[in-house]
Amino acid sequence: MALHLHNTLSRKVEPFEPLDPDGSVGMYCCGPTVHDFAHIGNFRTFVFADLVRRYLEFRGYDVNHVMNITDVEDKIIRRVREQNTTLAEYTAQYEDAFFADLKVLNCTEAHHIPKATDHIPEMIDIISKLMERGIAYQAADQSIYFSIENYQGCGCQYGRLVKLNFEEMRQGERVSDDEYEKESVADFALWKARVEEDGEVYWPSPWGEGRPGWHIECSAMSMKLLGTSFDLHLGGEDLAFPHHEDEIAQSEGATGKPFVKYWLHGAHLLVEGKKMSKSLGNFYTLRDLIDKGYDGREVRQLMISAHYRETFNFTMAGLDGARTAMARIDECVAKLRDAKADAGDATADAIAGSH
Numbered sequence: 378m379a380l381h382l383h384n385t386l387s388r389k390v391e392p393f394e395p396l397d398p399d400g401s402v403g404m405y406c407c408g409p410t411v412h413d414f415a416h417i418g419n420f421r422t423f424v425f426a427d428l429v430r431r432y433l434e435f436r437g438y439d440v441n442h443v444m445n446i447t448d449v450e451d452k453i454i455r456r457v458r459e460q461n462t463t464l465a466e467y468t469a470q471y472e473d474a475f476f477a478d479l480k481v482l483n484c485t486e487a488h489h490i491p492k493a494t495d496h497i498p499e500m501i502d503i504i505s506k507l508m509e510r511g512i513a514y515q516a517a518d519q520s521i522y523f524s525i526e527n528y529q530g531c532g533c534q535y536g537r538l539v540k541l542n543f544e545e546m547r548q549g550e551r552v553s554d555d556e557y558e559k560e561s562v563a564d565f566a567l568w569k570a571r572v573e574e575d576g577e578v579y580w581p582s583p584w585g586e587g588r589p590g591w592h593i594e595c596s597a598m599s600m601k602l603l604g605t606s607f608d609l610h611l612g613g614e615d616l617a618f619p620h621h622e623d624e625i626a627q628s629e630g631a632t633g634k635p636f637v638k639y640w641l642h643g644a645h646l647l648v649e650g651k652k653m654s655k656s657l658g659n660f661y662t663l664r665d666l667i668d669k670g671y672d673g674r675e676v677r678q679l680m681i682s683a684h685y686r687e688t689f690n691f692t693m694a695g696l697d698g699a700r701t702a703m704a705r706i707d708e709c710v711a712k713l714r715d716a717k718a719d720a721g722d723a724t725a726d727a728i729a730g731s732h
């Protein structure tokens with residue numbers, strides 16, 4: 378039976394037909410922003426991506442899995458400044474922690490793990506193309522912005538993933554902040570001109586010193602490793618807008634080709650029925666759960682017990698249930714192993730008896 382996937386782009390369940398008929402599949406999953414330890418909501422997305430990859434491989438596809446590391450953005454720069462450290466030193470600790478956590482959850486490592494700070498020239502290249510096509514402009518603050526109006530003027534549609542109504546958007550508003558929770562509409566920053574608070578975090582560019590916006594990072598790294606058009610792009614549903622919408626606009630605006638064929642989004646995770654937050658005391662990193670005596674298999678089992686497109690309510694009682702479920706599976710596997718060993722003995726006896 379053909380594999381079917383729900384594509385956020387069409388809002389439909391579609392048969393999976395990779396762009397390349399030889400069975401190779403390009404898959405990009407937005408990776409962590411290494412400003413802190415990742416929380417269990419983040420890990421739900423990574424476990425989901427791991428499941429997709431493992432299943433595609435089980436079906437015989439040759440998957441090229443890319444997951445980036447966002448090692449430069451507003452929060453990171455703020456922490457680097459506060460702690461009087463360097464960008465590389467600050468991000469390395471959380472990057473190491475992230476990969477250790479992925480291992481605990483038994484997630485397969487991506488084939489390519491590009492870092493944003495290693496791909497600044499590729500980002501500048503995309504921005505240059507957008508400038509040439511008149512889809513990007515330099516504003517009075519020297520930053521470069523993506524013009525949604527000019528993009529739409531080229532016959533392209535902005536807002537296909539979340540079906541935005543452009544007429545209702547507050548036009549002219551500029552977004553210089555690229556933090557996750559920011560959901561402002563209209564033009565967004567591609568390149569942010571250097572400001573005093575950036576400290577030593579800046580790179581040269583044709584438009585002056587500065588740093589990339591968050592969205593352009595994923596466009597540059599995904600297209601470098603998977604080509605201008607590729608099969609699958611995954612991420613949490615909170616990234617669909619503006620992050621993924623902006624990725625589509627920048628990439629298609631620069632190349633004039635379709636960016637991604639299938640968009641898959643994992644749903645939110647609640648904890649004890651509420652949005653996870655430090656002030657509510659229901660905020661957990663994977664490490665918090667390990668400290669409580671649970672292991673990675675139990676956490677993974679609980680996360681994959683729900684459909685990825687459904688909001689999942691993570692509870693401690695659920696985690697205890699996952700422990701019971703894992704114990705049952707382990708017991709069943711042990712019994713099957715014993716039965717196989719017994720059968721092996723019987724076969725050996727039969728062979729010995731026949732001689």
Ligand SMILES: [Zn+2]
Nearest residue numbers: 407408595620
């Ligand atoms: Zn991304």
